[in-house]
Amino acid sequence: MIKVGIIGGGASGLFAACLLKYLSKQTGKDVEVIVLEKTDFAGKKLLLTGHGRCNITNNKDVRILKDGYHEAGNFMYPALKAFDPKMVIDFFESEMQMSTVEQENNRIFPASEKSSTVLEKMLNYIGAETIVTSFDCKDVVLRQGQVDVISKNNETRTFDKVILAMGGKSYPHTGSDGSSYKLAQKLGHTIEPLRASLASVDVSSKDRELTSNISGVSVEADASLFYDRRKQAKTHGDVLFTHRGLSGPAIYELSREIPLDIGSRDGWIEFDFLPNCRDEEVDLSLLAKIDEKPNRKLINLTGDYVPASLSQEIIKLSTNKADVTQIYAKDTDKSLRKAISTSLKHLKFHMESAPNIDTAYCTRGGVRLSEIDKETMASKLIDGVYIIGEMLDVDGISGGYNLQAGLSEAYVVSKNILG
Ligand SMILES: Cc1cc2nc3c(=O)[nH]c(=O)nc-3n(C[C@H](O)[C@H](O)[C@H](O)COP(=O)(O)OP(=O)(O)OC[C@H]3O[C@@H](n4cnc5c(N)ncnc54)[C@H](O)[C@@H]3O)c2cc1C
Numbered sequence: 001m002i003k004v005g006i007i008g009g010g011a012s013g014l015f016a017a018c019l020l021k022y023l024s025k026q027t028g029k030d031v032e033v034i035v036l037e038k039t040d041f042a043g044k045k046l047l048l049t050g051h052g053r054c055n056i057t058n059n060k061d062v063r064i065l066k067d068g069y070h071e072a073g074n075f076m077y078p079a080l081k082a083f084d085p086k087m088v089i090d091f092f093e094s095e096m097q098m099s100t101v102e103q104e105n106n107r108i109f110p111a112s113e114k115s116s117t118v119l120e121k122m123l124n125y126i127g128a129e130t131i132v133t134s135f136d137c138k139d140v141v142l143r144q145g146q147v148d149v150i151s152k153n154n155e156t157r158t159f160d161k162v163i164l165a166m167g168g169k170s171y172p173h174t175g176s177d178g179s180s181y182k183l184a185q186k187l188g189h190t191i192e193p194l195r196a197s198l199a200s201v202d203v204s205s206k207d208r209e210l211t212s213n214i215s216g217v218s219v220e221a222d223a224s225l226f227y228d229r230r231k232q233a234k235t236h237g238d239v240l241f242t243h244r245g246l247s248g249p250a251i252y253e254l255s256r257e258i259p260l261d262i263g264s265r266d267g268w269i270e271f272d273f274l275p276n277c278r279d280e281e282v283d284l285s286l287l288a289k290i291d292e293k294p295n296r297k298l299i300n301l302t303g304d305y306v307p308a309s310l311s312q313e314i315i316k317l318s319t320n321k322a323d324v325t326q327i328y329a330k331d332t333d334k335s336l337r338k339a340i341s342t343s344l345k346h347l348k349f350h351m352e353s354a355p356n357i358d359t360a361y362c363t364r365g366g367v368r369l370s371e372i373d374k375e376t377m378a379s380k381l382i383d384g385v386y387i388i389g390e391m392l393d394v395d396g397i398s399g400g401y402n403l404q405a406g407l408s409e410a411y412v413v414s415k416n417i418l419g
Pocket of ligand 1: 007010011038039044046054135165168174179360388399400402
């Protein structure tokens with residue numbers, strides 16, 4: 001009998017418990033699994049995933065999928081290959097008796113479209129007795145080939161193997177408050193600097209008036225991040241304007257590239273709403289429209305390129321006037337036309353601070369990957385200890401990548417433990 005302790009009853013920890021049970025049935029090897037969870041119930045963050053729908057995975061080929069993990073793609077590849085999205089779907093469908101559905105961009109959800117279904121299925125599969133709640137782990141100690149796990153109340157539990165799955169630093173009220181990294185550090189691991197990934201961005205108070213005026217409006221654009229006087233990163237996708245600034249898929253992806261000290265590095269995000277046209281082509285296109293219908297309202301004319309409310313804001317910005325509804329195409333001189341075409345190609349929003357990690361979907365940074373065996377997720381520093389999930393320096397793009405990472409990691413750990 002192998003005794004396995006899983007610290008953290010979040011997505012990865014619960015997946016690991018399921019997979020250990022599954023592989024124990026497959027191999028005939030006896031295993032006793034206990035999940036030690038800090039809060040009063042397991043899976044709090046899992047319930048919030050996918051806006052309550054839980055985007056479990058993304059049904060893409062592993063060679064494509066791996067690129068969604070940025071610098072960690074090569075680290076993730078063996079685990080992704082060992083337990084790929086098709087195997088994940090099959091596991092949920094056949095073993096957990098949970099139907100799934102594929103939606104836009106290969107995203108996989110439970111057919112119920114409820115994250116509570118995923119949690120219920122996992123809890124039923126592993127059994128309530130597997131989970132110990134209100135166990136706040138403060139230490140992990142090696143003792144004569146075994147691993148002691150000690151809680152803040154000084155309760156000690158001893159295991160043959162321990163899996164650390166204590167999550168990242170975002171959404172701290174779910175239990176993942178970054179204390180995982182302190183424990184890993186105490187055990188000798190190096191922590192790569194933590195910052196927000198998949199996060200909304202607050203813009204400077206000066207630029208907030210515009211985003212606030214069109215809060216709720218979404219538009220497709222190229223989004224580029226600038227600081228230290230040069231372009232640092234670029235994405236393409238939907239951008240959502242909010243009361244505080246910018247959100248939406250294109251911003252989520254860009255957010256991980258924003259350094260913590262952006263406030264002192266003259267940083268901004270710039271949008272190109274017409275990425276398929278050069279600057280001079282946009283100017284010529286505007287000129288042609290003005291000549292064609294001089295009595296057309298300017299907000300409608302610019303509205304041919306972007307949503308009406310954004311068009312109005314661009315003209316306000318270009319004219320410095322609060323009411324632009326009575327400006328006509330024929331009133332547009334060369335400098336106004338240039339100002340409008342510049343806004344369509346280079347609309348800038350400045351930032352005074354980095355995105356807030358508390359409200360990010362994911363944490364960038366964490367346990368240094370060179371200290372982890374990518375074939376098994378075993379710590380190279382501490383015998384008998386494995387690390388999985390958001391604790392590791394792995395963050396994926398949105399679309400089910402982060403849960404898939406935890407699942408694949410949980411699988412290779414379970415395989416390794418059960419030989
Ligand atoms: C709002 C939101 C929506 C998301 N939607 C998606 C989505 O649709 N698809 C997707 O792929 N990803 C999504 N993610 C990301 C995904 O939820 C995480 O990547 C995933 O939950 C990480 O799993 P984990 O097990 O590593 O950490 P967590 O799920 O955060 O679990 C960690 C657990 O460890 C416990 N813990 C912490 N410290 C201790 C301790 N000292 N002792 C004992 N227990 C401890 C915590 O209480 C927690 O229960 C979303 C994230 C958020 C915030």
